[in-house]
Amino acid sequence: MGISKELIIQTSIAILNKSGIENLTMRTLAKELDIKAASLYWHIKNKQDLLDLLAEEICAPITMENRLRDTEKAIFSFCQMYRESLLKVRNAVQVLMESAPNTPHRLELIQHGLKLIRTWGVSDANCYAAMNMINNYVLAFVDDEARFSRLGVEELTTVVRHMGMEFSDFDKQFRYGISVLLAGFCAVQ
Amino acid sequence: MGISKELIIQTSIAILNKSGIENLTMRTLAKELDIKAASLYWHIKNKQDLLDLLAEEICAPITMENRLRDTEKAIFSFCQMYRESLLKVRNAVQVLMESAPNTPHRLELIQHGLKLIRTWGVSDANCYAAMNMINNYVLAFVDDEARFSRLGVEELTTVVRHMGMEFSDFDKQFRYGISVLLAGFCAVQ
DNA sequence: ACCTGAACACCGTTCAAGT
Protein backbone atom coordinates (compact mmCIF):
# COMPACT_ATOMS: atom_id res chain seq x y z
CA MET A 1 0.00 0.00 0.00
CA GLY A 2 1.38 3.37 -1.01
CA ILE A 3 1.05 6.88 0.21
CA SER A 4 -2.45 8.30 0.06
CA LYS A 5 -3.82 11.68 0.97
CA GLU A 6 -5.66 10.00 3.83
CA LEU A 7 -2.44 8.48 5.15
CA ILE A 8 -0.72 11.85 4.94
CA ILE A 9 -3.52 13.43 6.96
CA GLN A 10 -3.53 10.74 9.64
CA THR A 11 0.25 10.79 9.93
CA SER A 12 0.21 14.58 10.23
CA ILE A 13 -2.31 14.40 13.04
CA ALA A 14 -0.21 11.79 14.80
CA ILE A 15 2.76 14.17 14.58
CA LEU A 16 0.66 17.04 15.90
CA ASN A 17 -0.49 15.03 18.89
CA LYS A 18 2.98 13.73 19.63
CA SER A 19 5.13 16.79 18.93
CA GLY A 20 2.98 19.85 18.28
CA ILE A 21 2.60 22.06 15.26
CA GLU A 22 6.12 23.47 15.44
CA ASN A 23 7.41 19.99 14.64
CA LEU A 24 5.04 19.29 11.79
CA THR A 25 7.29 20.01 8.83
CA MET A 26 7.42 18.57 5.36
CA ARG A 27 10.62 16.83 6.39
CA THR A 28 9.35 15.24 9.63
CA LEU A 29 6.16 14.22 7.87
CA ALA A 30 8.09 12.62 5.03
CA LYS A 31 10.39 10.82 7.44
CA GLU A 32 7.41 9.39 9.30
CA LEU A 33 6.04 8.14 5.98
CA ASP A 34 9.42 6.68 4.99
CA ILE A 35 9.77 8.87 1.96
CA LYS A 36 11.66 12.07 1.17
CA ALA A 37 10.19 15.53 1.58
CA ALA A 38 10.22 16.17 -2.15
CA SER A 39 7.94 13.17 -2.68
CA LEU A 40 5.17 14.78 -0.66
CA TYR A 41 4.65 17.26 -3.46
CA TRP A 42 3.41 14.49 -5.67
CA HIS A 43 0.45 13.98 -3.31
CA ILE A 44 -0.25 17.49 -2.01
CA LYS A 45 0.22 20.90 -3.52
CA ASN A 46 2.17 22.46 -0.68
CA LYS A 47 2.12 22.95 3.07
CA GLN A 48 -0.87 25.29 2.95
CA ASP A 49 -2.77 22.57 1.15
CA LEU A 50 -1.83 20.18 3.95
CA LEU A 51 -3.09 22.61 6.59
CA ASP A 52 -6.38 22.99 4.73
CA LEU A 53 -6.79 19.23 4.65
CA LEU A 54 -6.01 19.02 8.36
CA ALA A 55 -8.49 21.77 9.20
CA GLU A 56 -11.19 19.90 7.34
CA GLU A 57 -10.27 16.66 9.08
CA ILE A 58 -10.35 18.33 12.48
CA CYS A 59 -13.84 19.65 11.80
CA ALA A 60 -15.09 16.37 10.39
CA PRO A 61 -16.54 15.05 13.69
CA ILE A 62 -18.81 18.07 14.03
CA THR A 63 -22.27 16.99 12.95
CA MET A 64 -25.32 19.09 12.25
CA GLU A 65 -28.16 17.14 13.78
CA ASN A 66 -31.39 19.05 13.78
CA ARG A 67 -33.23 17.00 16.34
CA LEU A 68 -33.21 19.65 19.06
CA ARG A 69 -36.30 21.86 18.96
CA ASP A 70 -34.83 24.10 21.64
CA THR A 71 -32.60 26.59 19.81
CA GLU A 72 -30.56 27.42 22.89
CA LYS A 73 -29.80 23.77 23.54
CA ALA A 74 -28.97 23.27 19.88
CA ILE A 75 -26.44 26.11 19.92
CA PHE A 76 -24.89 24.86 23.15
CA SER A 77 -24.49 21.35 21.82
CA PHE A 78 -23.14 22.65 18.52
CA CYS A 79 -20.50 24.71 20.31
CA GLN A 80 -19.71 21.83 22.60
CA MET A 81 -19.10 19.53 19.64
CA TYR A 82 -16.92 22.17 18.07
CA ARG A 83 -14.92 22.45 21.28
CA GLU A 84 -14.55 18.69 21.67
CA SER A 85 -13.40 18.28 18.08
CA LEU A 86 -10.75 20.93 18.60
CA LEU A 87 -9.55 19.34 21.82
CA LYS A 88 -9.03 16.00 20.12
CA VAL A 89 -6.06 17.24 18.10
CA ARG A 90 -3.17 19.15 19.61
CA ASN A 91 -2.81 22.66 18.16
CA ALA A 92 -6.08 22.26 16.29
CA VAL A 93 -6.86 25.94 16.89
CA GLN A 94 -3.62 27.04 15.24
CA VAL A 95 -4.31 24.76 12.30
CA LEU A 96 -7.79 26.25 11.80
CA MET A 97 -6.42 29.75 12.15
CA GLU A 98 -3.79 29.16 9.48
CA SER A 99 -6.33 27.96 6.95
CA ALA A 100 -9.34 29.72 5.47
CA PRO A 101 -12.75 28.11 5.99
CA ASN A 102 -13.26 27.50 2.27
CA THR A 103 -13.46 23.73 2.46
CA PRO A 104 -16.84 22.04 1.94
CA HIS A 105 -17.50 20.78 5.45
CA ARG A 106 -16.41 24.01 7.12
CA LEU A 107 -18.64 26.01 4.79
CA GLU A 108 -21.55 23.76 5.75
CA LEU A 109 -20.79 24.33 9.41
CA ILE A 110 -20.88 28.09 8.91
CA GLN A 111 -24.23 27.82 7.15
CA HIS A 112 -25.59 25.67 9.92
CA GLY A 113 -24.31 28.05 12.57
CA LEU A 114 -25.88 31.00 10.80
CA LYS A 115 -29.21 29.20 10.66
CA LEU A 116 -29.11 28.53 14.39
CA ILE A 117 -28.24 32.14 15.12
CA ARG A 118 -31.04 33.37 12.90
CA THR A 119 -33.44 31.06 14.71
CA TRP A 120 -32.19 32.47 17.98
CA GLY A 121 -33.47 35.81 16.81
CA VAL A 122 -30.42 37.64 15.50
CA SER A 123 -31.20 39.89 12.55
CA ASP A 124 -29.82 39.32 9.06
CA ALA A 125 -27.69 42.43 9.50
CA ASN A 126 -26.01 41.06 12.61
CA CYS A 127 -25.89 37.32 12.14
CA TYR A 128 -22.47 37.25 10.46
CA ALA A 129 -20.98 39.34 13.23
CA ALA A 130 -22.66 37.08 15.79
CA MET A 131 -21.38 33.97 14.03
CA ASN A 132 -17.87 35.39 14.07
CA MET A 133 -18.13 36.16 17.75
CA ILE A 134 -19.17 32.63 18.60
CA ASN A 135 -16.53 31.09 16.37
CA ASN A 136 -13.78 33.30 17.78
CA TYR A 137 -14.97 32.64 21.30
CA VAL A 138 -14.75 28.88 20.90
CA LEU A 139 -11.34 29.05 19.23
CA ALA A 140 -9.88 31.35 21.89
CA PHE A 141 -11.38 29.32 24.70
CA VAL A 142 -10.03 26.02 23.45
CA ASP A 143 -6.66 27.61 22.82
CA ASP A 144 -6.53 28.61 26.48
CA GLU A 145 -7.94 25.31 27.66
CA ALA A 146 -5.37 23.31 25.69
CA ARG A 147 -2.56 25.54 26.93
CA PHE A 148 -3.65 25.15 30.55
CA SER A 149 -3.93 21.40 30.24
CA ARG A 150 -0.28 21.29 29.14
CA LEU A 151 1.01 23.37 32.04
CA GLY A 152 2.90 21.74 34.86
CA VAL A 153 1.39 21.72 38.36
CA GLU A 154 3.70 24.43 39.64
CA GLU A 155 2.81 26.86 36.83
CA LEU A 156 -0.86 26.04 37.33
CA THR A 157 -0.86 27.02 40.98
CA THR A 158 1.02 30.21 40.06
CA VAL A 159 -1.65 31.13 37.56
CA VAL A 160 -4.44 30.30 39.98
CA ARG A 161 -2.89 32.41 42.69
CA HIS A 162 -2.30 35.31 40.33
CA MET A 163 -5.75 35.31 38.80
CA GLY A 164 -7.61 34.04 41.84
CA MET A 165 -9.38 31.82 39.39
CA GLU A 166 -10.81 28.38 39.73
CA PHE A 167 -10.56 26.53 36.47
CA SER A 168 -11.37 23.15 37.88
CA ASP A 169 -14.43 23.14 35.66
CA PHE A 170 -13.68 24.21 32.13
CA ASP A 171 -17.16 23.11 31.09
CA LYS A 172 -18.76 25.68 33.36
CA GLN A 173 -16.50 28.47 32.12
CA PHE A 174 -17.21 27.47 28.54
CA ARG A 175 -20.97 27.57 29.05
CA TYR A 176 -20.67 30.94 30.80
CA GLY A 177 -19.21 32.51 27.66
CA ILE A 178 -21.81 31.02 25.36
CA SER A 179 -24.56 32.20 27.70
CA VAL A 180 -23.12 35.71 27.68
CA LEU A 181 -23.10 35.77 23.90
CA LEU A 182 -26.61 34.40 23.53
CA ALA A 183 -28.04 36.78 26.12
CA GLY A 184 -26.17 39.64 24.48
CA PHE A 185 -27.54 38.80 21.03
CA CYS A 186 -31.06 38.94 22.41
CA ALA A 187 -30.51 42.19 24.25
CA VAL A 188 -28.91 44.11 21.37
CA GLN A 189 -30.85 44.54 18.14
CA MET B 1 24.71 57.32 16.96
CA GLY B 2 24.65 53.57 17.40
CA ILE B 3 22.03 50.91 17.53
CA SER B 4 19.65 51.21 20.47
CA LYS B 5 16.75 49.05 21.58
CA GLU B 6 14.47 51.94 20.68
CA LEU B 7 15.89 52.13 17.15
CA ILE B 8 15.46 48.38 16.75
CA ILE B 9 11.81 48.67 17.78
CA GLN B 10 11.07 51.58 15.46
CA THR B 11 12.83 49.91 12.54
CA SER B 12 10.91 46.69 13.17
CA ILE B 13 7.62 48.56 13.12
CA ALA B 14 8.61 50.27 9.89
CA ILE B 15 9.30 46.84 8.37
CA LEU B 16 5.96 45.53 9.65
CA ASN B 17 4.08 48.42 8.08
CA LYS B 18 5.95 48.17 4.80
CA SER B 19 6.26 44.41 4.35
CA GLY B 20 4.22 42.56 6.96
CA ILE B 21 5.23 40.17 9.70
CA GLU B 22 6.33 37.40 7.35
CA ASN B 23 9.14 39.71 6.20
CA LEU B 24 10.24 40.76 9.66
CA THR B 25 13.26 38.52 10.12
CA MET B 26 16.48 39.00 12.00
CA ARG B 27 18.20 39.30 8.63
CA THR B 28 15.89 41.92 7.08
CA LEU B 29 15.91 43.86 10.34
CA ALA B 30 19.72 43.82 10.48
CA LYS B 31 19.97 44.87 6.85
CA GLU B 32 17.69 47.83 7.48
CA LEU B 33 19.92 48.83 10.40
CA ASP B 34 23.08 48.39 8.29
CA ILE B 35 24.49 45.70 10.49
CA LYS B 36 24.64 41.91 10.31
CA ALA B 37 22.03 39.62 11.83
CA ALA B 38 24.46 38.28 14.41
CA SER B 39 24.98 41.79 15.78
CA LEU B 40 21.33 42.04 16.78
CA TYR B 41 21.98 39.52 19.52
CA TRP B 42 24.15 42.03 21.29
CA HIS B 43 21.09 44.26 21.78
CA ILE B 44 18.22 41.81 22.17
CA LYS B 45 18.06 38.30 23.55
CA ASN B 46 16.35 36.66 20.60
CA LYS B 47 13.39 37.04 18.26
CA GLN B 48 10.85 36.31 20.99
CA ASP B 49 12.35 39.16 22.98
CA LEU B 50 11.89 41.40 19.95
CA LEU B 51 8.23 40.40 19.64
CA ASP B 52 7.66 41.14 23.32
CA LEU B 53 9.18 44.59 22.89
CA LEU B 54 7.00 45.19 19.83
CA ALA B 55 3.87 44.08 21.65
CA GLU B 56 4.61 46.51 24.45
CA GLU B 57 5.29 49.30 21.95
CA ILE B 58 2.04 48.59 20.11
CA CYS B 59 0.09 48.83 23.36
CA ALA B 60 1.91 51.96 24.53
CA PRO B 61 -0.67 54.44 23.12
CA ILE B 62 -3.46 52.87 25.17
CA THR B 63 -4.02 55.13 28.14
CA MET B 64 -6.08 54.51 31.24
CA GLU B 65 -7.81 57.80 31.88
CA ASN B 66 -10.36 57.56 34.62
CA ARG B 67 -12.29 60.71 33.85
CA LEU B 68 -15.42 58.96 32.60
CA ARG B 69 -17.99 58.37 35.36
CA ASP B 70 -20.13 56.32 32.97
CA THR B 71 -18.73 52.78 33.08
CA GLU B 72 -20.25 51.82 29.77
CA LYS B 73 -18.68 54.79 28.03
CA ALA B 74 -15.37 54.09 29.74
CA ILE B 75 -15.34 50.50 28.48
CA PHE B 76 -16.29 51.56 24.96
CA SER B 77 -13.56 54.17 24.82
CA PHE B 78 -11.03 51.77 26.28
CA CYS B 79 -11.83 49.16 23.64
CA GLN B 80 -11.80 51.81 20.95
CA MET B 81 -8.31 52.92 21.97
CA TYR B 82 -7.20 49.31 21.98
CA ARG B 83 -8.58 48.86 18.48
CA GLU B 84 -6.99 52.04 17.17
CA SER B 85 -3.62 51.16 18.62
CA LEU B 86 -3.76 47.78 16.92
CA LEU B 87 -4.74 49.31 13.60
CA LYS B 88 -1.75 51.63 13.63
CA VAL B 89 0.74 48.79 13.09
CA ARG B 90 0.32 46.17 10.41
CA ASN B 91 0.00 42.65 11.84
CA ALA B 92 -0.21 44.06 15.35
CA VAL B 93 -2.67 41.32 16.28
CA GLN B 94 -0.26 38.58 15.26
CA VAL B 95 2.51 40.26 17.22
CA LEU B 96 0.36 40.39 20.37
CA MET B 97 -0.72 36.81 19.89
CA GLU B 98 2.87 35.61 19.63
CA SER B 99 3.88 37.24 22.87
CA ALA B 100 2.56 36.71 26.38
CA PRO B 101 1.10 39.74 28.18
CA ASN B 102 3.78 39.74 30.86
CA THR B 103 5.23 43.14 30.11
CA PRO B 104 4.55 46.03 32.53
CA HIS B 105 2.22 48.14 30.42
CA ARG B 106 0.16 45.19 29.22
CA LEU B 107 -0.22 43.94 32.78
CA GLU B 108 -1.46 47.41 33.78
CA LEU B 109 -3.95 47.33 30.93
CA ILE B 110 -5.30 44.00 32.12
CA GLN B 111 -5.68 45.33 35.65
CA HIS B 112 -7.46 48.41 34.36
CA GLY B 113 -9.74 46.31 32.18
CA LEU B 114 -10.61 44.08 35.10
CA LYS B 115 -11.47 47.09 37.22
CA LEU B 116 -13.82 48.42 34.55
CA ILE B 117 -15.48 45.04 34.20
CA ARG B 118 -15.92 44.75 37.95
CA THR B 119 -17.47 48.20 38.01
CA TRP B 120 -19.79 47.11 35.24
CA GLY B 121 -21.12 44.51 37.65
CA VAL B 122 -19.36 41.30 36.68
CA SER B 123 -18.64 39.06 39.66
CA ASP B 124 -15.13 38.20 40.82
CA ALA B 125 -15.70 34.65 39.66
CA ASN B 126 -16.46 35.75 36.11
CA CYS B 127 -14.39 38.85 35.55
CA TYR B 128 -11.33 37.03 34.18
CA ALA B 129 -13.47 35.14 31.71
CA ALA B 130 -15.21 38.39 30.77
CA MET B 131 -11.89 40.17 30.35
CA ASN B 132 -10.67 37.38 28.09
CA MET B 133 -13.83 37.61 26.02
CA ILE B 134 -13.42 41.32 25.45
CA ASN B 135 -9.72 41.01 24.69
CA ASN B 136 -10.27 38.17 22.25
CA TYR B 137 -13.15 40.01 20.64
CA VAL B 138 -11.07 43.10 19.96
CA LEU B 139 -8.14 41.09 18.64
CA ALA B 140 -10.29 39.01 16.31
CA PHE B 141 -12.23 42.03 15.11
CA VAL B 142 -9.14 44.04 14.28
CA ASP B 143 -7.60 41.03 12.58
CA ASP B 144 -10.63 40.85 10.29
CA GLU B 145 -10.77 44.59 9.84
CA ALA B 146 -7.10 44.79 8.86
CA ARG B 147 -7.49 41.85 6.50
CA PHE B 148 -10.51 43.42 4.79
CA SER B 149 -8.77 46.74 4.41
CA ARG B 150 -5.98 44.98 2.49
CA LEU B 151 -8.31 43.18 0.10
CA GLY B 152 -8.61 44.37 -3.48
CA VAL B 153 -11.91 45.80 -4.71
CA GLU B 154 -12.85 42.68 -6.65
CA GLU B 155 -12.37 40.37 -3.65
CA LEU B 156 -14.28 42.82 -1.49
CA THR B 157 -17.36 42.74 -3.69
CA THR B 158 -17.15 38.94 -3.80
CA VAL B 159 -17.16 38.78 -0.01
CA VAL B 160 -20.00 41.26 0.25
CA ARG B 161 -22.08 39.32 -2.23
CA HIS B 162 -21.36 36.04 -0.49
CA MET B 163 -22.08 37.26 3.01
CA GLY B 164 -24.67 39.83 2.09
CA MET B 165 -22.86 42.04 4.51
CA GLU B 166 -22.33 45.74 4.57
CA PHE B 167 -19.03 46.60 6.15
CA SER B 168 -19.01 50.21 5.12
CA ASP B 169 -19.02 51.07 8.80
CA PHE B 170 -16.55 49.07 10.80
CA ASP B 171 -17.15 51.33 13.77
CA LYS B 172 -20.77 50.28 13.96
CA GLN B 173 -19.91 46.60 13.74
CA PHE B 174 -17.27 47.04 16.40
CA ARG B 175 -19.66 48.72 18.80
CA TYR B 176 -22.25 46.02 18.15
CA GLY B 177 -19.92 43.35 19.49
CA ILE B 178 -18.97 45.33 22.57
CA SER B 179 -22.65 46.00 23.26
CA VAL B 180 -23.43 42.31 22.97
CA LEU B 181 -20.72 41.44 25.46
CA LEU B 182 -21.70 44.12 27.96
CA ALA B 183 -25.37 43.23 27.78
CA GLY B 184 -24.47 39.56 28.11
CA PHE B 185 -22.32 40.16 31.19
CA CYS B 186 -25.25 41.91 32.86
CA ALA B 187 -27.75 39.21 31.94
CA VAL B 188 -25.66 36.22 33.07
CA GLN B 189 -24.53 36.03 36.69
C1' DA C 1 2.83 6.79 -11.55
C1' DC C 2 5.72 7.64 -7.95
C1' DC C 3 10.12 8.64 -5.72
C1' DT C 4 14.88 10.79 -5.02
C1' DG C 5 19.27 13.76 -5.00
C1' DA C 6 20.59 17.88 -5.18
C1' DA C 7 20.00 22.27 -5.14
C1' DC C 8 17.95 27.08 -4.05
C1' DA C 9 16.69 30.61 -1.16
C1' DC C 10 15.63 31.18 2.98
C1' DC C 11 15.18 30.89 8.63
C1' DG C 12 17.10 31.71 14.00
C1' DT C 13 21.09 31.31 16.63
C1' DT C 14 25.99 30.71 18.34
C1' DC C 15 30.66 31.83 18.85
C1' DA C 16 35.37 32.70 18.09
C1' DA C 17 37.52 36.45 16.28
C1' DG C 18 38.09 41.12 15.20
C1' DT C 19 38.21 46.51 16.46
Add this chain to the structure above:
DNA sequence: ACCTGAACACCGTTCAAGT
Protein backbone atom coordinates in the same frame (compact mmCIF):
# COMPACT_ATOMS: atom_id res chain seq x y z
C1' DA D 1 31.49 47.74 23.97
C1' DC D 2 30.04 46.48 19.71
C1' DC D 3 30.31 44.13 15.26
C1' DT D 4 31.37 40.28 11.84
C1' DG D 5 32.36 35.74 9.26
C1' DA D 6 31.38 31.53 9.29
C1' DA D 7 29.08 27.97 10.61
C1' DC D 8 25.08 24.92 12.39
C1' DA D 9 20.78 23.03 12.12
C1' DC D 10 16.97 23.86 10.29
C1' DC D 11 12.77 25.50 6.81
C1' DG D 12 9.53 25.05 2.07
C1' DT D 13 9.93 24.18 -2.62
C1' DT D 14 11.55 22.90 -7.41
C1' DC D 15 13.16 19.97 -10.90
C1' DA D 16 15.80 16.94 -13.62
C1' DA D 17 16.59 12.32 -13.22
C1' DG D 18 15.62 7.79 -11.94
C1' DT D 19 12.35 3.34 -11.73
